Amino acid sequence: MVSALLVMVGLGLVLGALLGYASIKFRVEGDPLVDKIDAILPQTQCGQCGYPGCRPYAAAIAKGEADINQCPPGGEAGVRALADLLGVEPKPLNTAHGVPKPKSVAVIDENLCIGCTLCIQACPVDAILGAAKQMHTVIASECTGCELCVAPCPVDCITMVPIPETVSNWKWRYPVFEIKAVS
Amino acid sequence: MIEKLFKFHGGVHPPEHKAESAATPIRPVPMPARLVLPLRQHIGNVAKVKVAVGDHVLKGQQLAAPEGMISAAVHAPTSGTVVAIDEQLIPHVSGLPDLCITLQADGEDRWIEREPLDYEDMEKTAVIEALRQAGVVGLGGATFPTHVKLRADPRHPVKTLILNGAECEPFITCDDRLMRERADEIIRGLQIMAYLLDAECCLVGIEDNKPEAAQAMRTACARSAVPVEVVLVPTLYPGGGAKQLIKVLTGWEVPSGKLPSEIGVQCFNVATAYAVHRFIDHGEPVISRIVTVTGKVARPGNFEVPLGMAIETLVQAAGGAAPDIDGFIMGGPMMGFKLPSPRVPVVKATNCIIAASPDLFPPQPLPMPCIRCARCADVCPANLQPQELYWFAKSQNFEKARDYHLFDCIECGCCSYVCPSHIPLVQYYRYAKSEIIALDRAKQAANLARERNQLRLARIEREKQERQARHAQKAMGAKTDTAADEAKKAIIAAAIERAKAQKAAVTPQNTDHLPPEAQAEIARIEARRSQAMEQQKE
Ligand code: SF4
Ligand code: SF4
Ligand code: SF4
Numbered sequence: 001m002v003s004a005l006l007v008m009v010g011l012g013l014v015l016g017a018l019l020g021y022a023s024i025k026f027r028v029e030g031d032p033l034v035d036k037i038d039a040i041l042p043q044t045q046c047g048q049c050g051y052p053g054c055r056p057y058a059a060a061i062a063k064g065e066a067d068i069n070q071c072p073p074g075g076e077a078g079v080r081a082l083a084d085l086l087g088v089e090p091k092p093l094n095t096a097h098g099v100p101k102p103k104s105v106a107v108i109d110e111n112l113c114i115g116c117t118l119c120i121q122a123c124p125v126d127a128i129l130g131a132a133k134q135m136h137t138v139i140a141s142e143c144t145g146c147e148l149c150v151a152p153c154p155v156d157c158i159t160m161v162p163i164p165e166t167v168s169n170w171k172w173r174y175p176v177f178e179i180k181a182v183s
Numbered sequence: 184m185i186e187k188l189f190k191f192h193g194g195v196h197p198p199e200h201k202a203e204s205a206a207t208p209i210r211p212v213p214m215p216a217r218l219v220l221p222l223r224q225h226i227g228n229v230a231k232v233k234v235a236v237g238d239h240v241l242k243g244q245q246l247a248a249p250e251g252m253i254s255a256a257v258h259a260p261t262s263g264t265v266v267a268i269d270e271q272l273i274p275h276v277s278g279l280p281d282l283c284i285t286l287q288a289d290g291e292d293r294w295i296e297r298e299p300l301d302y303e304d305m306e307k308t309a310v311i312e313a314l315r316q317a318g319v320v321g322l323g324g325a326t327f328p329t330h331v332k333l334r335a336d337p338r339h340p341v342k343t344l345i346l347n348g349a350e351c352e353p354f355i356t357c358d359d360r361l362m363r364e365r366a367d368e369i370i371r372g373l374q375i376m377a378y379l380l381d382a383e384c385c386l387v388g389i390e391d392n393k394p395e396a397a398q399a400m401r402t403a404c405a406r407s408a409v410p411v412e413v414v415l416v417p418t419l420y421p422g423g424g425a426k427q428l429i430k431v432l433t434g435w436e437v438p439s440g441k442l443p444s445e446i447g448v449q450c451f452n453v454a455t456a457y458a459v460h461r462f463i464d465h466g467e468p469v470i471s472r473i474v475t476v477t478g479k480v481a482r483p484g485n486f487e488v489p490l491g492m493a494i495e496t497l498v499q500a501a502g503g504a505a506p507d508i509d510g511f512i513m514g515g516p517m518m519g520f521k522l523p524s525p526r527v528p529v530v531k532a533t534n535c536i537i538a539a540s541p542d543l544f545p546p547q548p549l550p551m552p553c554i555r556c557a558r559c560a561d562v563c564p565a566n567l568q569p570q571e572l573y574w575f576a577k578s579q580n581f582e583k584a585r586d587y588h589l590f591d592c593i594e595c596g597c598c599s600y601v602c603p604s605h606i607p608l609v610q611y612y613r614y615a616k617s618e619i620i621a622l623d624r625a626k627q628a629a630n631l632a633r634e635r636n637q638l639r640l641a642r643i644e645r646e647k648q649e650r651q652a653r654h655a656q657k658a659m660g661a662k663t664d665t666a667a668d669e670a671k672k673a674i675i676a677a678a679i680e681r682a683k684a685q686k687a688a689v690t691p692q693n694t695d696h697l698p699p700e701a702q703a704e705i706a707r708i709e710a711r712r713s714q715a716m717e718q719q720k721e
Contacts, residue, residue: 043629045636053636125635144632167223170277171617175610177549 033062040081044073045124046146048098053124061086072098073145104160105143106150110135112157119149119158185386185414189434191427193562194419195597197353197517199392204477205356207484209364212500214261218286218491219528220246221273225320226327227253232284238265243295243468246284249315255328256318260470260489263288274494274513274530278523286491297466307335307379310463317468318531319459323347323358323423323452324514326532329459332449333379344382345432345450346373348389348396349416349423352515355535357473358453360485362389362396365457366403372456374409375463380449384412387453388428391415420517421595425450427564439591454534474529478512478537479505488529494536495525504538512537516544517596551604559598559608565591569598573608576615581622584615592616 037058044054049070051057060066061082068082069091076093083090093100108119108128115133120126127143130136138149150158163169222230230247234240240259247257266287270280302310315330335341346369350358362369377385387404389397397415404411416422416431426437429448437443443450454473461467470490474497477483481502488497494511498504504511512519513533521539537543559569567588575584589612598608 038633041629042625043632043636045632054633055636124639125632126639127635142631142635144628165277165279167273167275167277167279167281169621170275170279171621172276172610172613174614175607 031059031062034058036085037061037082040074040078040085041071042073042078042144044144044146046073046144046148048072050097067091067094069094070097072100075100102162104145104147104162105140106138106145106147106158107140107161108136108138109157109159110137112155114155116154118152118154122148122152124148185412185432187434188414188416189431191419191422191430191564192566193564193597194421194427195562195600196418197420197600199418200354200477201356201359201392204354204475204483204485205359207482209360209473209485209487210500212486212488212492212497214288214290214292214489215492215496216288217266217493218260218263218288218489219271219493220257220260220284220286220491221271221528221530222247222257222282222284223273224257224326224490224531225255225318226325227251227255229282230254230257232268232282234265234268234284236265236268239263239289240265240286241293241295243297243466243470245316245318245468246286249318249328253328253331254315255320255326255330256316256468257284258318258468258470259286260491261286261288262291262293272524272527274522274527274533276520283528299466300463302375302463303378310379314459314462317462319455319462319469320531321452322454322458322469322472322531322534324518324532324534326530329451329455332444332451333376335380336444339445339447341380341382341444341449342447343384343386343433343449344373344377344380345428345448346385346387346411346453346456347423347425347428347450348387348393348400348453349428350393351390351418351420351423352517352519352535353420354477354537355475355515356477357475357485357534359393359396361457361473362393362453363399366396366399367406368460369400369453369456370403370407370411371464372458372460373411373451374407375459376451376456377409382449385409386432387411387413388416388422388432389413390418390422392418421564421593421597424564424593424595426593439588469531472529472531472533474533475535476501476538477535478543479508479540480538481505488533490530491528493526493528494522497529497536498525498538505540507542508538508540510539512539512544517600518594547607548605550606553602553604553606556603558601558603562597562601564595564597565593567592569608572615573606573611576611579615579618581615581619585619589615589619 034055038055041054041058047053049057049066051060051066057066057071061068068086068088069079071078072093079093080090113135115130115135117130117132119136120128120130124146125142125144127139128136128149129139145160147160150160222232228250231250232247234246240246241262242259244259245256246259246265249256264287265284267285269283271283271285272278273281273283275281300310300313311330311333314333315328319329320326321329348358348362350356373385387400389400397413400413404413414432416428421427422431425443429435429437429443429450433448435446435448437446458469471487472490473485474488475485476497480498483501486497486500498511511522511525513522514520514535516537519535519537553570553573555570557570560567563569571587572584572589572592575581575587592612594609594613596609599606602608
């Protein structure tokens with residue numbers, strides 16, 4: 001009887017110590033829910049949701065401060081994915097924050113650029129190259145199309161150019177069928 | 184010896200329509216005056232242009248070089264002048280233009296220096312690099328760069344080499360004719376491939392509806408130095424799919440998401456083996472291919488066509504198309520697609536051109552709802568559940584479609600062929616696949632953007648801290664200012680001293696070694712000058 005009790009107490013102590021150790025050793029850094037939400041957001045970092053970037057918006061959603069339909073680049077599909085993750089009903093995109101647009105990249109007119117570096121400071125992903133009084137240029141593959149560099153440019157030399165459809169990014173269309181009226 | 188053949192799952196027997204084009208020998212075509220050569224004629228990276236507009240090039244000269252490992256070169260099919268490098272319509276389902284080199288033939292058809300490759304005295308890697316530069320790709324229609332498949336991988340040694348002469352698609356007979364007429368050359372190419380891969384066993388799989396081709400290949404094998412076995416396989420579409428042919432010949436299943444080489448098998452089309460032979464033994468890169476022209480044309484048959492020739496010109500060589508055609512199909516009726524224009528060029532993937540008309544391919548009735556009869560699952564050679572895939576693709580439930588092995592679908596069209604509800608199932612799968620690929624790309628871009636954004640925020644934070652640290656130091660340093668100033672002044676004074684000393688040391692003393700008369704003269708002048716200065720002062 002006593003030995004059985006001792007065994008159980010011993011086991012409890014050992015396992016407790018193990019669990020305690022594991023909780024310290026394998027602690028998850030950061031907030032896993034914020035990470036999961038952030039993984040769904042498109043990372044355009046445009047701020048249209050009203051937060052200074054995707055991660056702050058993810059944090060606000062996790063805290064219940066923001067709604068799930070404020071991200072225009074994510075579109076309806078993004079809202080649906082967030083609703084799935086959070087187990088809530090999907091809702092239409094809140095157009096107060098903007099409407100989805102075809103994905104574009106910023107293009108600097110290199111003849112007009114005066115090298116003021118204001119766009120570099122605005123770009124959330126450091127996709128603009130240049131130095132003071134030097135011509136600036138956008139690394140197209142890195143540009144998220146957030147449009148944040150457009151407004152600061154004092155000579156209005158940045159335009160957003162939609163990415164054209166080419167053979168390499170072309171997609172098959174959803175099959176549609178003409179329905180002919182029976183005469 | 185292969186004693187027993189195996190069976191792959193499913194398959195269908197569409198009408199063959201091979202007799203129309205298989206009867207006549209391969210015919211040459213007159214060299215067209217203008218050739219359009221797309222830079223994207225293979226799977227992988229687009230080739231990089233090496234010529235400029237106005238350049239004169241020779242037949243077989245490389246016009247565009249491969250970029251990276253998975254890429255292939257593009258060569259001039261005849262001698263002539265490069266007249267344009269711009270976007271032109273290409274044979275692609277999208278109907279979008281892509282970068283092409285346009286060549287104006289000079290009519291001389293003058294070759295570059297051609298030399299056979301002494302491949303047995305070379306490093307194998309050098310032979311493979313040469314094949315990469317020669318633009319050899321899978322000529323069965325998939326156009327995957329061949330050199331990639333010929334690199335022996337120590338982790339997965341290729342023991343079995345299979346030559347694919349099954350040609351299971353209806354209408355197409357280019358491999359059939361090639362095997363009948365150029366069997367020795369094909370076997371020669373096979374030998375070179377077997378040497379490069381160190382393969383122990385070579386098999387040629389031919390569907391049993393091509394007895395003449397099989398006979399010709401057997402005769403060639405009897406003459407060849409390495410043992411090769413020609414195996415007749417039952418005619419069943421899609422028996423020419425790589426995984427299906429491997430299953431039939433060896434009984435091995437290539438696992439989902441794996442390559443045949445990972446189970447020790449490599450499979451090449453017969454035309455690819457022929458291209459390898461042409462390059463190694465004759466120094467000729469891939470500049471032409473055999474194309475079946477059939478359907479509603481006056482004289483169907485097979486043609487040896489220079490790459491870049493317009494489809495409409497090729498159709499003229501086959502006697503022209505009937506007036507009631509409604510377009511051209513590239514590839515077969517099961518896996519091919521309607522060309523966006525008859526002016527697009529022949530490319531390395533063009534194995535067959537069918538002049539299509541509504542009586543040859545009657546329009547499909549409107550699709551009806553799926554009745555879950557599972558006939559599609561019975562015929563699917565990839566052993567998938569097409570009705571489930573259809574459901575997931577249609578409802579855009581892409582994750583589920585992926586879980587149900589959508590990417591194992593070879594788009595053979597068997598499921599659509601048997602569906603009693605006439606659902607164009609493959610169209611849904613293609614749609615779902617390209618959506619998934621686009622989503623994956625977007626995810627990658629998002630990950631990159633997240634990383635770059637985090638790096639930027641970290642940098643801004645670091646700069647802020649550094650600035651604060653500097654301010655803090657300045658505030659601290661204000662007290663010790665005077666001491667620092669003293670030290671600085673001392674340093675400056677010392678520097679001035681040093682500079683003076685240096686100047687004195689190097690000031691030219693060119694009066695030192697003058698003769699005594701000159702010295703005296705100088706002394707007199709000096710005396711006069713000081714006198715004059717004295718007077719001025721007064
Ligand atoms: S609106 Fe812009 S910043 Fe906000 S979550 Fe969407 S992409 Fe990110
Ligand atoms: S064959 Fe057509 S109707 Fe039958 S289960 Fe498949 S998709 Fe549905
Ligand atoms: S198209 Fe795909 S799903 Fe349909 S039968 Fe062929 S492999 Fe199976």
